Ligand SMILES: Nc1ncnc2c1ncn2[C@@H]1O[C@H](COP(=O)(O)OP(=O)(O)O)[C@@H](O)[C@H]1O
């Protein structure tokens with residue numbers, strides 16, 4: 033047990049994106065210091081850390097500096113090499129640990145973990161050659177499948193839709209990955225996520241499940257409370273807590289779910305860190321997902337996960353800048369009731385790149401949804417279907 037670390041202690045964050053930035057904001061608000069190892073020379077979102085290490089993750093000097101400064105460590109990005117995590121944990125407590133991150137960062141290990149522990153997920157086959165892919169394609173159901181790289185996928189990258197008639201040789205040649213998971217394609221009735229926090233002693237708390245709507249495989253909006261059957265939501269919460277226990281997890285864990293057209297609740301994937309679908313917790317919950325991560329790292333009690341207002345979180349992708357000549361109308365967005373704007377200080381707006389988000393809270397969910405719809409109109413984001 034690594035115990036209590038008082039304000040003034042330094043937490044080490046691996047990764048340089050917006051999740052680390054928002055964790056840093058929570059940490060600094062509470063008087064903690066942050067060292068961010070970002071692994072590259074672009075310090076945009078990580079700019080609020082007390083110190084930044086730019087050396088690549090395979091650099092020994094970078095590791096030495098990180099270990100020298102950090103009293104406890106965490107990841108804001110799951111694709112940190114597992115071997116590096118294992119070296120860090122020899123010197124500094126790491127939460128979540130290398131084993132948990134190692135499962136969540138690798139689709140094959142993740143799927144096998146779910147299957148072995150009895151958590152429901154989409155049917156899948158592991159493939160590592162064109163011949164295996166050809167055989168696996170022949171076994172796909174009518175609805176087809178999605179081929180996903182085992183590692184380094186995000187926002188739908190490293191994924192391709194396939195069916196029984198697909199040309200395995202061509203697909204495999206274009207797929208630059210040594211291993212992949214072929215998954216049945218689910219007819220989606222809805223997508224959900226559940227955030228769970230589990231502390232150093234194994235106490236847990238769960239947030240209200242979130243309804244997620246994706247566009248082009250990227251999260252578009254998150255809606256809380258989710259507009260779904262309460263029995264399904266309760267089951268999702270139970271499964272997410274069960275996964276956190278099965279991983280002997282420390283920190284904040286996000287579990288993504290599919291609800292299929294035929295009513296099945298399936299685990300899609302896990303993220304061993306704060307999650308895009310949990311950003312509403314900053315403005316709509318008693319304790320944000322970022323503060324929870326800090327609390328677990330520093331041996332503080334878990335905070336209340338209570339939702340104090342219905343909320344709709346709208347992601348702001350680079351498209352918003354590109355389509356508004358670099359100058360979105362923030363005054364108009366912020367004139368909408370209950371709007372909380374979060375921008376990540378990324379230097380360059382590219383289509384599909386997450387640049388910020390705006391959360392709408394209101395007394396009722398329909399009001400929050402209506403204000404969100406108006407923000408889409410102002411920013412030129414296509415309306416929700
Ligand atoms: N098996 C599937 N059936 C239907 N839709 C899927 C399936 N797998 C992924 N998707 C869609 O693609 C999105 C992104 O896929 P996901 O596996 O979560 O990868 P990542 O979030 O790492 O890019 C999902 O949220 C879902 O909308």
Ligand SMILES: [Mg+2]
Nearest residue numbers: 187288300301
């Ligand atoms: Mg996902």
